[in-house]
Amino acid sequence: MCHHCIQHGDGGKWFLAAQNFAANMYRRKKKEAVKKAEKAERKVGEIISPHQKPPEYYMNEDGEFVIAPGAQVDLDILFSDLMKEVLEATGKDVKKLPILKKKVGSFMANYHFGQVITLEEAEQMLELTYPIGIMECICKRESRGMYGNDDAMTCLSLGVGIYKHERWPETFRNMTFLSVKDAKQRLRHFDRRGNVHTLWTFYTPYIGGICNCEYPTCLGIRGRTDYGVDEILLKGEYCARQVHDRCIGCGECITFCQFGAMSLQVSRNKVNIDMNKCYGCSQCANHCRHEAIEMVERSTTPGLRDIW
Secondary structure, three states: OHHHHHOOOOOOOHHHHHHOOHHHHHHHHHHHHHHHHHOOOOOOOEEEEEEEEOOEEEEOOOOOOEOOOOOOOOHHHHHHHHHHHHHHOOOEEEEEEOHHHHHHHHHHHEEEEEEEEOOOHHHHHHHOOOOOEOOHHHHHHHOOOOHHHHHHHOEEEEEEHHHHHHOOOOOOOOOOEHHHHHHHHHHHHHHHHOOEEEEOOOOOOEEEEEEEOOOOOOOOHHHOOOOOOHHHHEEEOOOEOEEEOOOOOOOHHHHHHHOOOOOEOOOEEEEEEEOOOOOOHHHHHHHHOOOOOEEEEEEHHHOOOOOO
């Protein structure tokens, strides 16, 4: 299991632990973040927002990203802005790029990271939280310019954070409340389309959302697979493994893999899965009509149990 399961999961999957959805956890973690920031040395390190006095967020002398006490920061927008800096520096500023990657990595690790989950796990999460809403995906807006587009309504917002939808209109665009039944129906629709399900924290370990996106639109997937910021998105609890005697080499599963983990072995007419590249979203297994792919637990798989 990943270190979050050990730290926040009471021995089980951390994202299925009810306390990580509780309203008191949301408030408590916000207060802890403020206390931590109050102890940080503001006078040293890089000032990310030099025009604000005092800055809303900055890097302290230990190289950790810190959000200032009482700062009104939209974590989704901040994530998007930090990733833009990384994208713009890639291939242009080789000296600045490592600093920017460290910055966004520190922010994600401490405040707002994601993890790949399966459809079944996402449905279980919906049973643990209230209310549930659906809104426009910020990645689709930023990457594709999809504003006011029904196809961009792919993000599920969870828990008490939704009550801030009027305060953060740029994040909660077109937000609509859903019942658990309706939310599960949306998830299954997204799954049939091939969307990857990912959970997202808002002041870790409070879980505030389930995104349903795809490569290359998703900033979380791109941030890790293309730019090497591992802290943005953790791999899931499972890995895909082929069942060779059932595979007919149709290649349909390859079209649903968002992580480049699958290829067709032409000489054998079989699909090959690179389990090191697999994130455990289970899209390939869900769409294989011949049941030629099985999902195995990462923690029980030699060579993969420590790769998250």
